[in-house]
Amino acid sequence: MRINKLTDYGIVIAVHIASDGPERLHTAREIAAGTRIPQPTVTRLLKQLARSSILTSTRGASGGYSLAQPPEAISVARLVETLEGPIALTECSGTVCDCALEGDCATEVPWQTISLAVREALDTVTLADMVRPSLTPPLVPLGGIRA
Amino acid sequence: MRINKLTDYGIVIAVHIASDGPERLHTAREIAAGTRIPQPTVTRLLKQLARSSILTSTRGASGGYSLAQPPEAISVARLVETLEGPIALTECSGTVCDCALEGDCATEVPWQTISLAVREALDTVTLADMVRPSLTPPLVPLGGIRA
DNA sequence: GGTAATTTGCACTAAATCAGTCCTATATAA
């Protein structure tokens, strides 16, 4: 019931960029120093985020990374899905299920529903919400979960 | 972003009991045969569920396990928390946070909110919902998530 | 009273996953 540490790092990195000039170019080294995440790891995550068009990269000297969209447009759900694949709490809550349990896999449908609910919860939180949290709404209600 | 396989198994076991006579006594062997989960694993999980009073155990010959409460009263959230600890998507979304990231750990509060939302989503689904899903409400709306 | 069935609790091992590192190629500014 945890997200990967790498995913966590990836989000920290994205938040760092968002909070420190989302359009400015940030190098891997600078981000590593700013977040205290080991640089090779930062490098790897930045590549991954750039490949999925969450960041834009500029190669060469004085290159770096910046957000491809404004922080409000990038949800935590998207970051999680990019960094660790579809949000599915169990193996059988995705599209395929080849488990041998219980023959008819009675729990499959409920898990799909649960996973969807989790996904939508993550979808309501954006990078903008993660930056310097205001401790007041808009974040706290989190989109009306649990009315 | 997955629950443990063991947690998944534990839920399958609970569902199995709930759907096959929640008050009858079920032995570890019988459950292993019914769910096709290896018996030693079943044994371990049953112990764990009994210790947290989700199941009641009867020792000795012709003993076994049964649900301690009706299926409607046992939520998936409770099973998950029993089997793998508090629902916290990141290390820092619980009570303590000794990470060295970002000094002030700006993302901590949002993660607490997210984790709470996930927890409440899991709290609205009970064992009764997992048994032989009806494919019609009450399950599908899932307690009004994402109104 | 003894025996078989069953839960209890702990310790251990093997396997899978994850985090982290390194190297080489490519692109660009100065």
Place this chain on the structure above:
DNA sequence: TTATATAGGACTGATTTAGTGCAAATTACC
């Protein structure tokens, strides 16, 4: 041309997880 960056892939070590095994305690039944 050189220094600075990103791009991509392969590799390794460590941590976690899944699964197993064994001895003790408890109870039904003969």
